[in-house]
Amino acid sequence: MNQARSVIAVLACMAPGLAAAAELDASRMSPLWGLPFAGILLSIALLPLVAPSFWHHHFGKVAAAWALAFLVPFAAVYGPGLAGTSLVHVLLAEYVPFVILLTALFTVAGGIYIRGNLHGTPALNTAILAIGAVLASIMGTTGASMLLIRPLIRANDNRTHTAHVVVFFIFIVSNAGGSLTPLGDPPLFLGFLKGVDFFWTLRHIFPETLFLVGTLLAIFYALDWWFYHHKEETLPVDPTPDTRAIGFDGARNFWLLGAIVGLVLLSGSWKSAIVFDIAGTPVGLPGLVRDVGLIAVTLISLKVTPGSVHADNQFSWGPMLEVAKLFAGIFLTIIPVIAMLRAGVNGPFGAVIAAVTRPDGTPDPAMYFWASGLLSSFLDNAPTYLVFFNTAGGDPKVLMTTMATTLAAISAGSVFMGANSYIGNAPNLMVKAIAEDRGVKMPSFFGYMLWSFGILVPLFIVMTFIWFR
Template identity: 40%
Template structure:
């Protein structure tokens, strides 16, 4: 690209004041839906774009360095290609169930959802499975059914592959190999899931026992499952294949931004949308609202976090060093801020302490090989603690919105925290960290 020729070889670090747009945007994402929901619903694209443009203007007209902007654009397109394609394709598969589920069937369903999240993402799995989940528990569904679905399917389940959760995909884009997370985090995944599923089974067994015996026997006598839109499995396969294209193909970019895998994913999403019957989309209440929100917000996030990443990778911004410190610090922020930029920020900080750059795939691979405990801690902290509140991860609020629309009593923001997240999830994640993070 012509504008890279004049980029400064050693651009100075941005001033600390350039962190303000990033901090403001994250605070808006966290607080606006709670205190100014109407304003945020109508104006969040303007806020995100305006803050992003402040950062873009700094690099274009003050630093005279277009390289960080091009790098951010390339990552943004790849990120949205994966998240958007999985959202569209999963929205073309409809699952209907007739009959009431037993605690054992419910627990198995959540386990299947956790595994599936690694193949179609936590967003895709959540959107695909939440409506059948509500339907199969319609006679006795309560808030804990929604919360544990968020814990397991929308967050913890998707911690084995870069496709599973956005933070891990950002790491993959930076240079972490595809199977690194599976190789290093599967034991923590098993332990966390076992504890969460065990806790859920106890809660659900007590809930099931409250249903009159005659209703239990009638409703659980048999279950009928109906699947529509299964052609979309083919398009899911296309998206997965795009991730594994040869490195030489992946590095080929059009206009310096559009990679071949991203274009393949976009094409699969378009093909899925137009080959799915309208009645399937209607049954899923499918619309582009959630992915539109992610798209606008992440334009702002990817731009405004450029100064934060550069400052953090200098190695002097944080005074933490041990994997356990990174696990809990990354986790604490991931519970209340979006876990994707939180992951990348702490990855940059930890690499900076080793005099490595998060912008260099070779450095990222070196860090993953030589400082695996730190990367494990950051990965688990971002993904697991994303379940800490409704605003920790994108699917959390989507699931709550569908539950509210289905007239299911989902906990309030504070109810989620004080009835479930702090007394149930937090002790489990502390135990997992104590056992698995070294």
């Protein structure tokens, strides 16, 4: 998710260091330039529901088609030089760092297998969710979800009601828990690459996270206790026999998780004057070292992890490939959208800017919270964060200080409300697929939203009045 100097307002909106020296006036662009971005997001939302077989086999082609639907007309209107420079910038400054980090977390987490069979009592389930919430900000919502969902399902495979366990797992581990560091969720890593301090979210939205996670854990415990004490809730025979001691296979990957954290911290704290200019995009030495280091960590994990661990975890590259292909299209098609938003109230999307701006011209944190959150619920929270980060000015120094409440609202909305639907965050669908593969009857798309809107939205309303007024 993303961080030259000689391009245009399109690129200036994605990296504040860019000089708006080009001849593109984003305020005069047609909103039609946003159609490819809307198209790819609607494809992600609808095609898995209405044409699942087609989507499963051709999602990469769909993403590429929408990317070309933007790049080809853009090159024709503004010139192939500008289109090429924009492409290079997005790949090097935004997309590649994002995918490298996700791949490292996905690989390392997939190399750790929690063996043995726990027994899913309300207290144990709540404890696993709480542990997952902490781990999500350390190893990412993707990493924590992939590490814990399988042992959690095994622990509850002797119970009649298990769907609610997975639903709350998505709420807490796959989303809310990842709100405290850039490692936690893709939107925050985007902010980190843009210049937001590594520990800024920990300092500024810890109370909101503690309230949301704590309340969800309390609600879950009460609900799970009610199910657990239901007649005939547990099966006479546990499908998973207690044949192996509780422990970790592939535990050396925990050291590699530490290496990931260290590399990300290093890239944020190390200042270097060494910058490589690649087709107008500056690539700093700290970021380059981080990315090369993350690639090395990924390769080491694959080398040192026994094949039996990957087999036990049912590890495959399918989920990661899907995310990589879809985000390539998203990051390209979002270029004109961000440019038009950065044009302000006089630009094509002036109504959006006005909606999150008070009459006196100051930002409205409550509206930023809900606007970024609702879009994150149904689109994708990483580019949504990017849009509103830039809508609020895009200057990390200002956003972290005088506009701290606004940045906190954007961060919280993008991360927390990714739990509102299955498509709000990548781990949501991964967890759903794993649960269904293990025999859990998960709610439908709209059935899940009954859970999320009934439980999460009231909590978000309370949070608005406490923190974002």
